[in-house]
Amino acid sequence: MTQRAASKSKPKSPPAVRGSRATGRVTIIDVAAEAGVSPMTVSRALKTPALVQEQSRQRILEAIDKLGYVPNQAAATLASARSQVVAVLVPSLTNAVFIETLSGIRDYLASVGYQFLIGETGYDRHKEEELIATYLAHAPAGFLLSSSQQHDILQSRPASRAIPAVRMFDLGRSQQDYSVGFSQTRAGHAVARHLAERGYRRPAFLAAQLDPRMMKRREGFRKGLQEAGLAADIEVLLPQPTTVDMGAQLLRRVLQDHPDCDSVFCCNDDLALGALFECQRQGISVPRQMAIAGFNDLSWAACATPSITTVVTPRYDIGYQSAEMLVRQLKGEEIAKGRLDLGFELAVREST
Amino acid sequence: MTQRAASKSKPKSPPAVRGSRATGRVTIIDVAAEAGVSPMTVSRALKTPALVQEQSRQRILEAIDKLGYVPNQAAATLASARSQVVAVLVPSLTNAVFIETLSGIRDYLASVGYQFLIGETGYDRHKEEELIATYLAHAPAGFLLSSSQQHDILQSRPASRAIPAVRMFDLGRSQQDYSVGFSQTRAGHAVARHLAERGYRRPAFLAAQLDPRMMKRREGFRKGLQEAGLAADIEVLLPQPTTVDMGAQLLRRVLQDHPDCDSVFCCNDDLALGALFECQRQGISVPRQMAIAGFNDLSWAACATPSITTVVTPRYDIGYQSAEMLVRQLKGEEIAKGRLDLGFELAVREST
DNA sequence: CTGAAAGCGCTTACAG
């Protein structure tokens, strides 16, 4: 059954007003006629109400209500060469981390009347380039990205068509290289120092999904261990996507290759959860025989048995603030801090 | 620093071709001139290549490449009164279930050149209405929804402006009430029967986020228990959002109020995980002293210690197939099965 | 504070 036929069978809607145009849609022209003003004034009443006389505005709002007028975004975008849509590119949609970031983005954008398109890059640079090309056709007002390469590409467009972008999670190199995030390196460093202070002598680094951020955490972790006089030689790195089960696998690998390992830094909480389950399965006491630290503070970290030490990351705020920074650019506002470090926190719990 | 100033400082782009129009953008007119055809032929070469002579098409593609032409979607939408954007409304973005559904939607839509906008309703009906109103301004080609009320609203629009919609997760009442999902009731029923068959005598139902789907699972569960001759009197229902920690809370409540309870059906895997952690904390052996069943088969269910019995739901497929059903409606194709039951599976594991 | 004119970049509907 087609769309048309389906709706014919339920003709119970309020009899919609037919617009004057051939399409039958109610347009700004119909509203103008109803309110006794020009279309231009209707447009102003919607975009810049302060420039319209109170009385006119009232009549316009009534007309809009009466006719059921809905603005046509496509026409607005075409006429103004500027859309109210922001393109957001995240590495993965199946990772809770990025989802919370999207919530932050959505909350800010909704508050200023913007929409957003979401692209998933799968941690793949080429995919990201493709997506940007696709999105450019939608004339997005700006981009929120999670890698640095594409940032450069967008900025290098001719000035007349430059599209602002903000990079999330990582910090940029300068105030002009707009970014909102925290230092992945320092976060890794903090975990190393914590394990060393607790007295663990043989910490391992476990990671999957080897994107640049993981590598920075690793770098900081190694440096932290070395500063504490510990060896940074135990590592298991796998390129596959992160899963809980992979945490269990990584732990088995470590136990097999390095029986003297006494603690693990899992580069995210999914892996940490899998590692914990594996310890439980093998009857290894956590943290007595094996300490476990994670990353991100996902919902289960605080209430696992034992609760999991992890790095609390400002995911929601990264989304919210990067959206705000982007919109401020769009409005041509001055941005004092173009490199916004939101920091992180180490939540020390029972597992270490 | 403003957008313009920022890009001026990095003038390293390939010198983009300037279009003939006042905006400087490269349009279909520029491509036409370059290829020596009319704009209309360029439009055809892009939308219906079969209608354009091979030779012309070649020249047009070369011109597009040379000029770096990017189609303007806003203009296309305005002219055709039809966008390539689908509006998707899900209850929550922080729930892995819906995220996987979005992946399915994205994969199908990407394959046919559509984009999508995502709205989060927060399980709130009014919020959903608001979102629909907002999205209507973007002239979406269609809607993918997760509740039934709004479905009716859209279908009741005047035929000339009807916007097709498909409902996800739940099944509709008829083949005309487009929907893709599975029977929540039967899934709940299957869990009850399984627990009864395993010999549990005092099963409880634990739920949070009391949306209509939860209520259907509960209904099926109660019915299943009754059919097995068991009482369906132990329940803890909380309206708050689901978290892992809430699973622990719910379990504590049940143990306190019903010390004879020997098994719990948690209406999702987050709750099941929390319940498992709480048992571990209290030294309650799972499944010997307390059996736990979950719902959805999220990543940790299979590898927890003990592994968690759960209902495997076709989340990705629901997204993929509902997107397909929607697009087929958009194309005016015949849809034989407008009510697509994708079923579910009970994964029996160590926890029951 | 308000309006008439022109144009945004594409597609529809018609004619060849």
Added chain:
DNA sequence: CTGAAAGCGCTTACAG
């Protein structure tokens, strides 16, 4: 297979 004309619904830039 191709093209000239008109129009989609709004906003910009100007004039009052």
